[in-house]
Amino acid sequence: MSAYKDYQINRRHLLLGAAAFGSLGAIAPSLLASGAAQAAGVTGTVMTGSHWGVFNAAVKDGVWSAVSAWDKDPHPSAQLEGVMDSVYSPSRIKYPMVRKAYLEKGPDAPRDDRGGGEFVRVSWDQALKLVVNELKRVSTTYGPQGVYAGSYGWKSSGKLHNCQSLLRRMLNVGLEGKFVNSTADYSTGASQHMMPHVVGTLEVYEQQTAWPVVVESTDVLVFWGADPVKTNQIGWTVADHDAYPYMEEFKKTGKKVICIDPLNTETAKFFNAEWVPIRPHTDVALMLGMAHTLYAEKLHDEEFLDEYTVGFDKFLPYLTGETDKTPKTAEWAAEICEVPAAQIKELARLFKSKRTMLASGWSIQRQHHGEQSHWMLITLASMLGQIGLPGGGFGLSYHYANGGAPSANSPVLSGITDGGKAVKGAAWLTKAGAATIPVARVVDMIENPGKEFQFNGKTDKYPAVKMAYWTGGNPFAHHQDRNRLVKAWQKLETVVVQDSQWTATARFADIVLPATTSYERNDIENVGDYSIKAMVAMKKVIDPVFESRSDYDIFAEISKRLGKEKEFTEGKSEMDWIKSFYAAAEKQGKAKKIDVPAFDDFWKAGVAVFPIPEKSKKFVRHSEFREDPLLEPLGTPSGKIEIYSKNIEKMKYDDCGPHPMWYEPIERLGGPGAKYPLHIDSAHPQSRLHSQLCGTKLRAGYAVAGREPCLINSKDAAARGISDGDVVRVFNDRGQVLAGAVVTDDVRPSVIRLFEGGWYDPVEGGKAGALDAYGDANCLTPDIGTSKLAQGNCGHTGLADVEKFTGTLPELKVFTAPKGA
Amino acid sequence: MAPHSSNLTSRPLIGMLIALILLLPASLQAADQDILFAATPFTFHTGPDKSSTKAGRLFTAARIKVRERRPGWLRISLNAWHQQGAARVLYALPGKRILVAILKKSQTQHLKTLQQMTDADTDLVWKQVSYEAWIEDGGFAPSREDLWKPAWELFSTRCTVCHQRRIPHHYKVNQWRSYLKIMGPRTGLPKDKQELILTFLQYHASDMTPESASPPQPVPQPREAGR
Amino acid sequence: MADRNIMPMPSSDRPLIYRWLSGLFARELDIEQIELYAAPDGRAFLDRLAMDDAFLPLVSAIRGILEDEQALHGRMLDLRAAYARLFLGAGGRRSAPPYHSAYASERGLLYQTEMRQMTDMLRELDLSVVDTLKEPPDHIAVQLSILSELAQRALEAQNQAPPPERTQASRRQIDFIDTHLLSWLPAFRDDCAAHDPSQFYSLAAAAVVTFLRRDRDDLATAEESEN
Helix, strand or coil, X not given: CCHHHHHHHHHHHHHXXXXXXXXXXXXXXXXXXXXXXXXXXXCEEEEEEECCEEEEEEEECCEEEEEEECCCCCCCCCCHHHHHHHHHCCCECCCCEEEHHHHHHHHHCCCCCCCCCCEEECCHHHXXXXXXXXXXXXXHHHXXXXXXXXXXXXXXXXXXXXXXXXXXXXXXXXXXXXXXXXXXXXXXXXXXXXXXXXXXXXXXXXXXXXXXXXXXXXXXXXXXXXXXXXXXXXXXXXXXXXXXXHHHHHHHHCCEEEEECXXXXXXXXXXXXXXXXXXXXXXXXXXXXXXXXXXXXXXXXXXXXXHHXXXXXXXXXXXXXXXXXXXXXXXXHHHHHCCCHHHHHHHHHHXXXXXXXXXXXXXXXXXXXXXXXXXXXXXXHHHHCCCCCCCCEEECCCCCCCXXXXXXXXXXXXXXXXXXXXXXXXXXXXXXXXXXXXXXXXXXXXXXXXXXXXXXCEEEECCCCCEEEEECCCHHXXXXXXXXXXXXXXXXXXXXXXXXXXXXXXXXXXXXXXXXXXXXXXXXXXXXXXXXXXXXXXXXXXXXXXXXXXHHHHXXXXXXXCCCHHHHHCCCCHHHHHHHHHHHHHHHHHHHCXXXXXXXXXXXXCEEECCCCHHHHCCCCCHHHHHCCCCCCCCCCCCCEECCCHHHHHHCXXXXXXXXXXXXXXXXXXXXXXXXXXXXXXXXXXXXXXXXXXXXXXXXXXXXXXXXXXXXXHHHHHHCCCCCCCEEEEEECCEEEEEEEEECCCECCCEEECCCCCCCCECCCCCCCCCXXXXXXXXXXXXXXXXXXXXXXXXXXXXXXXXXXXXXXXXXXXXXXXXXX | CCCCCCCHHHCCHHHHHHHHHXXXXXXXXXXXXXXXXXXXXXXXXXXXXXXXXXXXXXXCCCEEEEEEEECCEEEEEEEEEEECCCCCEEEEECCEXXXXXXXXXXXXXXXXXXXXXXXXXXXXXXXXXXXXXXXXXXXXXXXXXXXXXXXXXXXXXXXXXXXXXXXXXXCCXXXXXXXXXXXXXXXXXXXXXXXXXXXXXXXXXXXCCHHHHCCCCCCCCCCCCCC | CCCCCCCCCCHHHHHHHHHHHHHHHHCCCCHHHHHXXXXXXXXXXXHHHHCCCCXXXXXXXXXXXXXXXXCHHHHHHHHHHHHHHHHCCCCCCCCCCCEHHHHHCCCCCCCCHHHXXXXXXXXXXXXXXXXXXXXXXXXXXXXXXXXXXXXXXXXXXXXXXXXXXXXXXXXXXXXXXXXXXXXXXXXXXXXXXXXXXXXXXXXXXXXXXXXXXXXXXXXXXXXXXXX
């Protein structure tokens, strides 16, 4: 063909095309404008902090490209790469979204497809209009208890962008406090209510006998259901990791470490500890067996019991079997806990003869009748008589936030408040909102509005909530009995979820608001929950991605639309607030004669570290009480440790008696009527913070067949024809999940481990009973209160079975797998 | 005086009478101006000048009665309770550890015992005593109520930074004391402000109903030999 | 359909075709666009595209939407939901994140090297992404727009510039297609096919891949014949 002819044909088509396209310009508006973008983004290193510690972010042209630990972090967490990844993960919520049916029909829309993932993008204006209208409608129609804002979860570090405080702040100033709040948490639900009755204080979140003292004076270090090597990676504020060097030091001493745990944990391996593979859920029985041994062999410390405790005489008849014809002997205990009687006695004698620290974790109280566990532990410790002595007694927070890391002499930053000051009326005396529920009873509340419930000696009624606003949390990960939750969730008229990630909870929302991560905004935080050894400038690393906005900005805007912008912001910008929190610390610094740098110097340096006085390194918990129990009484009625509690006696609860007792839980290995043969150990994950970071590269390091790993003992695996790497179905009457088998004898027989926090991925989103393709342990656990006393959650109660999965695998998408050709 | 809740309807009758009294002309109020409540902590002295011996510490919200006035100084008396064997630590009520004062050891000999009782729940013996000392004038409130407003301001703002707002009457008087030992420093507030919050919470605790909070009236009892 | 007149789109329309394809992914299909397709010019445009095998299935889908006026509103909503499920993260692990980084980067993240390469390229071309599009430049819509721009410049070069520059412009497009588009779009297309409840985007992605492959081959052939 001649070039000229080609040209003519082409030209004709070009004209046709151009004309067609000309009027269709709007079909494809140009995405490109002439002129290169303004100066490329920032390049440099930014220091900031997170639950995982202080770290440096390398930024290149405005993009976060690498992460490295703070050079002063004694034991950086391997999860930092995951932290960076979470910012750029395809699981980011990019735009405001509304559930399709809800967009069409509002709160009257059918709710059975909630969780099905049918969302439509909307503008911020449209999304916020919906949110504000709903807040107003619900509170007008249903009164002050219509909106649930208990919103529990681990959110992000930072004194300003504390999304849960900000949510309540908005509701307090903008909606006159018309919301239902929550109390307590999923970490220590049972013990935080029991400990005040026993030792008159919170105990679980209090500074432990300092590690240097443990290193020096403890002869036998017992980790009872605790795995500090794993769990000390994270902190509620910014993790300091200060416990790790001390754990190294203790290891070097060669002194005895014992791990009482159904698993051979990271901690057990680190210390080369003696592993006591107790049958799960039977710790109280084991403790009773030890206690009985001490008493029978006259090893119990009568003087200590007499001077520092009350009620041992009332507990004794139960221990000896006088009351129920069942002496709690080592033999009796062995039957229940599977630790041989001889070993039980040996341990009791060992603990008595040597300076022993009983460091207990919270798994043993996150169970049916969990209140008994630490009560009995303290009773045992009282019989050993070493409470208040250097390196002796018990500690309930060595595994959490680096408890025992010596406290610095440092100022405490103030932070954004929940605006409750604004709420008028006497209600503030008795409620922290229009009503409050124990946090783990949220589904019970939704299912049973108006129902009476017992809680720590009081009777209360569940409010009738119609709307939930959730931020900084993922109940479709942390709440037990997933299918029950899915079903109950449908009773809510409107659900708003504000997050940076497409968590399962976001998928179960009607309105989804994209929040920035900590790394796309400025904030400030203390470092070290117990040491409080530094303050870190949480400097913005990159600009917000997509259309995400900071939690502060979102709630300020909603407050504005409720007519209360000034009350919410107090006229302050983000940096104004941060400076004001710092100013409070400077003020303390002056009063305590601590050198606190000027704000600009601090912000430039990025971190201010404070000295740790020698005195802190010598801190012994309860030593003051031991030295002078009259001058330093405990906060109990008697001023002493209450092995028998009159307060609890008066409650007359059938599931929580006046002294520690062994109660059969609803289901346990070897228990009466146990329907399934394996105990589910749903401990905190190694490479996540609960469910945070599940959508990142870290998963590649642990996922098996693309799913949550399920550790199974070789005997149990062999009996079921399961090999390492197989996809397995874990199931019981409450639910079913797929997981990837890891055959190992690090888990004792008849126990499987499925870390909590795996992202719920139902094959049929929104359908109760659907198979979860990823491995969310809480599909299998029961949603019951620990007892009427604490109404805590029971994540560590539950039996199941496992089988090799032979069906068609539900499609699993992992973005690192390029396909096609 | 019985502790008040902020809800008018829950005040006992006596509270209402006092409210009425406060409305009366100044001359008739003279007697009640002598009943005061510490708005901040005070140091006890043995005499009306700074150089005299320090005798101990008076705590926020403690109820005192003025016995004598000198320029810049007051001689005050207070009634309080201590656990048998621990005379240095004085509380507002038997079994309820709301700190009123802590005395130097040397001062305990000056305590006058008014009565004693045994707590049926704990078998602990509590003694009601009266004590006199000098304190510097200034920093009082005519009622505890006046202290609760600033206390609430502090509590509602400083105590919601790290956790949900706690509800005062979900906890007992004695538990609050232990909690504030830990939580107080975490607010970063000066000690006296921490104490103000503590007392506020204690007076609104679950076991501070008007009835249970009223101290038993002194009942003439035959003194037991040896006590 | 044996008699169907199959006529590939002319190379002079390449810039416009890429811009049109870009537009399909830049945002959800809205009523404005539907009205444009339904108007005479739009119909003519669709008719012309339908003669090209690469676009027939997609055009049939668009025509299908236009046909059912009753169901239009519902279908639009369905398409918005499909778009959100596939490209805005609502589908979770069952989605097709429309970014080169997601498919090519070591960790399947966004904002990786592949994006940086687009940023560099934009700078080279003295262009920037309009700020109404809050997406990184390795988004399929931006990449297709860049290709559209390269095609436009090549077209101008073809009509005016000397042969070496024409070859260079052609080579540039081939490299761009190989490196930044066909390297990941087949996998993207597969994911759309697996997870698109509406079929629409599955067809759109398939059309892009089909057309790119043919176009790339045509460019290579033309380049060879020039040498």
